[in-house]
Structures are given as structure tokens and as C-alpha cells.
Amino acid sequence: MPGLEDLYREIILDHYRTPRNRGALETPPAVVAQGHNPLCGDEIQVYLLVEDGVVRDVKVGGQGCSISQSSASMMTQAVKGKPVADAHRVLDAFRRMMGLDVDGEPEDVNLGDLEALQGVVKFPVRIKCATLAWTTLAQAMDEAGA
Amino acid sequence: MGLHAATIKGDFPILDRMIDGKRLVFLDSANSTQKPRQVIEAMAEFMRNSYAPVNRSSYRLAAESNDCYERARAVTQRFINARKPHEVIFTKNATEALNLVVQSWGRANLSSEDAVLLTHMEHHANIVPWQMLQAEKGFAIRWVPLTTDGQLDLTDLDRLLVGVKAFSFTAMSNVLGTITPVRRLTDAAHAAGAIAIVDGCQYVPHHATDVSAMGADFLAFSSHKLCGPTGIGVLWAHEALLDAMPPFLGGGNMISDVRLDGFDTAELPAKFEAGTPPIIEAVGLGAAIEYLESIGMAEIRQHEMDLTVYALNLLKDRFGDDIHIYGPDNIEVRGATLSFDFRGIHPHDVSQVLDQTNVCVRAGHHCAKPLMRILGTPATTRASFYIYNDESDADALADALDSATDIFGF
Numbered sequence: 095m096p097g098l099e100d101l102y103r104e105i106i107l108d109h110y111r112t113p114r115n116r117g118a119l120e121t122p123p124a125v126v127a128q129g130h131n132p133l134c135g136d137e138i139q140v141y142l143l144v145e146d147g148v149v150r151d152v153k154v155g156g157q158g159c160s161i162s163q164s165s166a167s168m169m170t171q172a173v174k175g176k177p178v179a180d181a182h183r184v185l186d187a188f189r190r191m192m193g194l195d196v197d198g199e200p201e202d203v204n205l206g207d208l209e210a211l212q213g214v215v216k217f218p219v220r221i222k223c224a225t226l227a228w229t230t231l232a233q234a235m236d237e238a239g240a
Numbered sequence: 241m242g243l244h245a246a247t248i249k250g251d252f253p254i255l256d257r258m259i260d261g262k263r264l265v266f267l268d269s270a271n272s273t274q275k276p277r278q279v280i281e282a283m284a285e286f287m288r289n290s291y292a293p294v295n296r297s298s299y300r301l302a303a304e305s306n307d308c309y310e311r312a313r314a315v316t317q318r319f320i321n322a323r324k325p326h327e328v329i330f331t332k333n334a335t336e337a338l339n340l341v342v343q344s345w346g347r348a349n350l351s352s353e354d355a356v357l358l359t360h361m362e363h364h365a366n367i368v369p370w371q372m373l374q375a376e377k378g379f380a381i382r383w384v385p386l387t388t389d390g391q392l393d394l395t396d397l398d399r400l401l402v403g404v405k406a407f408s409f410t411a412m413s414n415v416l417g418t419i420t421p422v423r424r425l426t427d428a429a430h431a432a433g434a435i436a437i438v439d440g441c442q443y444v445p446h447h448a449t450d451v452s453a454m455g456a457d458f459l460a461f462s463s464h465k466l467c468g469p470t471g472i473g474v475l476w477a478h479e480a481l482l483d484a485m486p487p488f489l490g491g492g493n494m495i496s497d498v499r500l501d502g503f504d505t506a507e508l509p510a511k512f513e514a515g516t517p518p519i520i521e522a523v524g525l526g527a528a529i530e531y532l533e534s535i536g537m538a539e540i541r542q543h544e545m546d547l548t549v550y551a552l553n554l555l556k557d558r559f560g561d562d563i564h565i566y567g568p569d570n571i572e573v574r575g576a577t578l579s580f581d582f583r584g585i586h587p588h589d590v591s592q593v594l595d596q597t598n599v600c601v602r603a604g605h606h607c608a609k610p611l612m613r614i615l616g617t618p619a620t621t622r623a624s625f626y627i628y629n630d631e632s633d634a635d636a637l638a639d640a641l642d643s644a645t646d647i648f649g650f
Contacts (some may be wrong), residue, residue, distance in 0.1 A: 097596050099258075102647055134588050135618040157618055159586035160648070223588060229299030 101160030101220070102160065109161040109207075115170035119143055124151070129230030131222055138161055138227060141142070142234040147175050149181050149240075150152040154227060162218050163172045166227035168208050173231070176238040184208075185235075188228055192221050242546070243539045245630035249503050251276040251531075265636040270414050270442060270577045270606075274463045275528075279467055280442040282527035283520055294519055295493055295510065309519050312526030313509070319529045320459065321450040322476050326508040329475040329482070330517055334441045335365040337460035337475035338408075341437055342369040342513060343457075348486055349405060352378035356433070357404045358393055359384040359420075360614055361413040364607040366439045370408070384409070386614065390416040390567040394424070401432035408436075411443035411454075413607045415620065416567035417548075417577035419443065419489040426455035435481070441465055445626070446544055446575055448537035451476055462573030463521065467627075468528030472521035475512070482508050489514035509601075532627075540627055544576040547625050551578060551634040558638050566615060576625035579606070582641055585648040587621040593644040594621075599636055 118126075119141035129138045138156035142149065152174050154166045170190070173181040186196045187203035193215055214224045249255050249292050252274050266274055275521065292305040309327070317325045331337040331393075346369075346511050356370055370381055382400050387393045390413070401407065407429040412419045426436035436459040442450065444459075445466035451459050458477045464470040487494055487505050491514035497504040505511045532540065549571055555563050555578075564581040568574045581592055586605035594601055602622045604614045612618060622638055 098593065098647065107647075133604055135609060136588075136610055157586075159588035161588070166541070169299060203354065217592070220588070 098158070101217055103210040103213065105210045106160060106164040109164035109167040113154070113163055113167040114153070115153050115167065115174065117141075118155050119151055119153050125234050127230045127233035127237055129156075129226050129233070131162065131226050132160070133222055134159070135218070136223070136226065138162070138166060138230055140166075140230040140234045142231065142238055142240075144178060144235075144240040147178050147240075149176050149178060152231070158226065159223055161214060161223040162226045165208075165211055166223045168206075169227050169231060172206065172208060178235070181235070181240075185228060185232060189225065192213070192225050194225065195222075195228055205210060222230045243535050243543050244542070245311075245628070247316045248276075248535065249628050251278065251358070251631070253277055253280070259598050263599050265595050265597070265633050265640075267623040267625060267629065267633060267637060268600045268602050269445075269465070269626035269629075270622065271602050272470070273445065273467050273626055274628065275469070276467055276531055278531045279469065279524050279527045283469065283524040286523040287520060290294040291413050291520065293516060295362060298582065305519065308526075309522050311515070312522040315526040316474055318467075319449070319533065320444070320474075320476055321452055321531075322451075324479055327476055327479050327482065329477075329509050329512045330473055330522055331473045331512075332460035332518070333464075334460045334469065335473070336440070338437075338439065339369045339457050340475055341460070341477075342373050344485045344512075345435075346370070346373050346406065346486045347377075347482070350377050351377045355380040355404045357382045357384065357400055357409075357429075359409045360386050360612050361390075361392070361416060361418065362408075362410055362608065363414055363439065363441070364609070365441075366408055366410065366437075378403075386611075389420040389569070390418050391573060392418075392420055394428075396420075396430070397425075397428050401428060401434060401460045404429070404432055404434045406437060406572075407432075407434045408439070410439040410441070412446070412575050412577075413567070413592045413608075413611075414442045414577065414607050415579050415611055415615075417574040419447075419573045419575055421453050422456070426457075426626065430455065439535055440576065442577065443449035444530070446537075447541050457481060463528060466528055467531060469524040472518040472525050474525075479508065482512065487511055487514070491590065493514045493517070496596060524541050535552045535627060543627060544625060545571050547631065547634065548574065548576045548578070550631050551576075551623070551625065551637070554634055555580070555641075558578075559641065563641075566620060576629075577622065578624070579620040581617065581620060582644065583649065585644055587619040588642070589645050589648060590621045593647060594637070594640040596643065597636065597640045599640045601637075 124143040136158035140151040143151040292302040334545035429436040435456040438456040439460040444461040462473045494514040566579045
């Protein structure tokens with residue numbers, strides 16, 4: 095539909111249809127953080143298992159719109175198996191792409207598929223949808239002391 | 241004689257607005273309504289010619305402004321058939337009106353021995369204020385459950401009311417569109433020795449309202465949902481109740497005397513109108529009420545019933561099992577608020593697609609999260625109709641939903 099191509103890119107719809115890393119992890123050893131989008135009532139859970147400074151596993155539960163669910167799905171792919179420091183870099187870079195204030199100097203980080211979400215910035219009310227999983231991941235990282 | 245939708249549309253300048261060359265299809269009136277030129281002009285005219293502070297200055301212009309402000313109160317009194325103008329309290333909005341009841345009446349009357357009865361279909365504004373006071377006072381909050389078709393399940397009402405001091409409920413659900421049996425509920429409350437507080441936000445803009453016929457002790461509603469401006473709401477209560485209550489907000493206007501060791505409150509309504517009130521907004525509210533009255537509240541209700549039947553039939557015929565519309569089918573007990581699930585597509589995505597053709601709906605929890613949990617969904621898409629909507633707007637909604645299928649139909 096005209097005007098929506100920037101928002102509903104094929105890769106976004108693909109992650110929405112077949113979300114990666116859905117489910118839960120046993121806590122402990124994993125930690126879980128709960129995220130809410132107060133605008134629409136969406137609730138998600140991010141399960142995070144950090145071992146030896148590496149994001150061993152990450153899973154997402156809950157429900158949401160195509161933007162929040164696809165963003166969550168791509169996020170899990172972007173941080174799973176990465177050293178914690180790299181996960182933080184991706185987190186910061188993604189938030190910057192969404193126009194959020196992030197402390198520190200921007201780094202050159204390849205966001206890969208996540209770049210498809212850049213179009214969300216043109217639809218300001220949807221930014222909260224796109225960042226929900228990431229904000230929740232940041233809470234989980236805090237929880238894990240990572 | 242029914243109302244003439246085309247004439248009414250013409251009264252709302254914003255409906256002439258084109259976005260991307262397409263007309264505006266405003267279906268978010270349960271959230272807030274658009275404003276007719278009668279309201280816009282009344283407020284502008286008042287600011288141009290008559291504006292001055294009220295209740296304190298003695299020059300002629302102030303007296304004129306005061307008259308305009310009090311005239312709005314008299315118009316509101318007549319609109320809801322209240323006995324006395326000073327039973328009408330102007331607040332910031334309906335939320336503040338309900339907070340006033342809880343913080344003033346509730347704080348003075350509720351203790352840990354008591355119970356308050358609410359329903360599962362309440363807006364957060366009729367839940368959270370009670371929970372805030374509950375945290376201090378420790379009273380119980382009970383809930384009237386729902387039937388499967390989204391009406392109040394009154395099977396156990398009398399048992400639920402035992403020991404209840406206040407029964408606070410909506411006259412019409414902002415999510416389900418359900419109209420509740422107000423008189424039956426207020427009678428049951430009184431029989432149990434409780435007061436009855438009616439949240440009229442969704443009801444008053446669409447129906448002739450008579451506080452005596454309702455049997456209510458308190459009625460709260462907002463201006464911005466009945467074509468008036470934001471920034472003003474109404475609390476009505478019986479004079480005797482208001483007289484017995486302690487003040488809510490303190491400050492100027494609400495006192496008759498202030499000393500170093502204390503204060504005396506002013507008479508009604510000033511007692512509950514601390515600070516400079518929403519004077520311009522009151523003028524707008526009065527103009528909005530007179531505008532609705534010029535159309536006729538019975539005609540408004542009939543128009544909405546006709547339009548709701550049309551929209552329900554259209555959506556069900558066109559989409560069959562792909563659309564699930566919440567709330568009762570019986571038009572006698574539902575208003576023109578249609579919350580629905582469409583093909584499992586998330587409401588945010590539905591509303592995003594509808595917005596491409598300027599079809600404005602609300603997607604989300606509608607400030608009724610406990611209800612959404614009971615319905616088993618985090619969010620719904622809600623289309624709500626008002627006097628300026630007609631069948632072409634329902635058609636536009638249905639057409640726009642087809643586009644959502646194009647993108648998300650997998």
C-alpha cells in the first residue's frame with residue numbers, strides 16, 4: 095500500500111510471520127525481564143542467559159504488533175552468541191537508529207537486517223513498538239549484571 | 241425526524257481537511273470528539289469580547305465574564321436535569337471528577353471495614369483512584385463480572401453489595417459499547433445502603449441524561465467527548481452530599497475565610513473549584529451542549545443506533561468469521577463503539593493501514609487493561625461513531641480493512 099513500503103518491509107513481515115528464538119529459558123540460570131508498551135498494552139518477556147561474558151541464549155515471549163515482534167526477532171539474532179560488549183554495541187546502535195539519546199560516541203556497527211527497521215523513524219508513534227524488546231533486553235542485561 | 245448528517249458534517253471545519261488528497265474519516269469519538277464551528281466561535285467570541293477573571297473582580301467586564309461562566313453551569317444543569325446549578329461542579333476533566341469523589345467522599349467515608357464495588361468494564365479512571373485510596377485505607381474492592389456477550393453479570397449483585405458503601409460504574413463501556421442498566425444498579429446500590437457513582441463519559445454525549453431518573457448520587461462526564469473543548473469536565477452530585485464532603489483541592493476561590501490557624505470553605509460550587517477555573521472552556525462546553533440540544537439527544541441516539549446496525553451488518557457480511565466484534569449484538573444495550581479483532585492482525589498494524597486512507601481509529605487497551613485481560617487480548621481496534629459520521633464512513637472503514645488483508649493476509 096502506498097506510503098507503507100518503508101514501514102512494512104518484506105524482511106519485517108518475514109520475521110513477524112516466523113519469529114526466531116520465540117519461547118522461554120529456565121530461570122535461573124537465565125534471567126527474565128518484562129516489558130510493557132503502555133500505549134497499546136503489548137507485553138513481552140526477554141529471557142537472557144549470559145555465561146563467561148557471552149550471550150549464550152536469548153528468547154522472547156509475549157505478544158505484540160508486527161513491528162515489535164519483528165524487531166524482537168531480529169534482535170535475538172543480532173545478540174545471540176555475541177560477547178556482552180558487542181551486544182551492548184548493537185543495543186546502542188539500534189537505539190541511535192531509532193533516534194533515542196544514547197550516552198557515548200556513536201560506533202560504526204553493522205546492524206544487518208535490523209537496518210530494515212529504519213523506516214519506523216518516519217512513523218513516530220511506532221518507535222516505542224520497535225524499541226520495546228530492546229529496552230527489555232537492556233533490563234535483562236542489567237539483571238544479569240552483563 | 242432524524243438528524244441530517246450532511247448538515248452536521250458541514251458544522252465541523254476539520255472534516256473539510258484533506259490529507260494526501262483524501263478526506264478525513266474520523267472514527268475515534270469515544271476517545272475525543274471533533275469540534276463544531278458553534279463551539280469554536282463561541283469560545284473565540286468570548287475571548288474577543290467578554291473575557292475576564294471570574295468570581296473576584298468588580299468591574300463590569302468581570303461581571304459579564306462571570307455571567308458567561310455561570311450561564312454554562314445553568315446550561316449543564318438543564319442538560320442533565322439537575323435540580324440546582326450549584327450541584328454542577330466544573331473540574332479539569334472526568335478523571336479529576338472521579339478523583340474528587342474518591343479523595344473527598346471516599347477519604348471521609350471509607351475505612352478498612354468497608355467495601356467498594358466496581359465492574360470489570362471500568363476505565364482506569366474509575367479503578368486507579370480507588371486503588372490509590374485503598375492503599376491508604378485498606379478497604380476491599382469487589383468487582384461485578386461480565387457475561388460472555390460483554391454485559392454486566394448481575395446474578396450475584398445483591399450478594400456483592402453486602403457491606404458496600406460505594407458502587408461506582410460506567411453507564412456505557414468505552415471498549416465494548418455496552419450500555420449498563422443504570423437505574424437497576426443505582427436502585428440495588430441504595431437498597432444495600434451504598435451510594436451510586438455513575439461514570440457518564442461515554443453515555444452522556446449520546447443519550448438524553450436525567451440524573452433523577454438515573455437515581456445517581458454522583459455523575460461524572462467530560463466536555464471533550466461531547467463536542468466541547470478539552471480542559472473541563474463535570475461532576476454532578478446532590479447538594480446534601482457535596483455540602484457534607486470536605487474540599488478536594490485547596491487554594492483561591494474555594495474559601496470563605498483564611499486565617500493563620502485555618503480556613504473556612506466557600507459555598508457550593510466554589511468549594512470544589514479551587515483556583516482560576518476553565519472559564520473559556522466552560523463557555524465552549526455550554527455551546528457544545530446547546531449544539532447537541534439543537535440536534536436533539538433522542539435524534540442523536542437514533543442516528544447512532546441506525547449507524548451501528550449498518551456498520552455491524554456491513555462488517556459481518558463482508559468479513560464473516562474474519563472479524564470478531566466485542567460487546568452485545570442487541571442494539572438496545574449498545575452504543576456506536578465497535579471494538580474488534582480483525583483476522584488476528586495486531587490492532588497497531590490495523591490502525592496503521594487504516595490511517596493511509598485517513599480512517600482514524602484507536603488501537604490499544606483503551607485505558608481498560610483489566611477488561612482487556614478478561615477478554616484475553618492485549619489490544620483491540622476500536623471504531624467509534626458520532627453525529628458527524630454516516631454510512632459512507634462505515635463503508636470507508638470496511639474498504640480500508642481490505643487493505644490490511646493485502647499486507648497482513650497470511
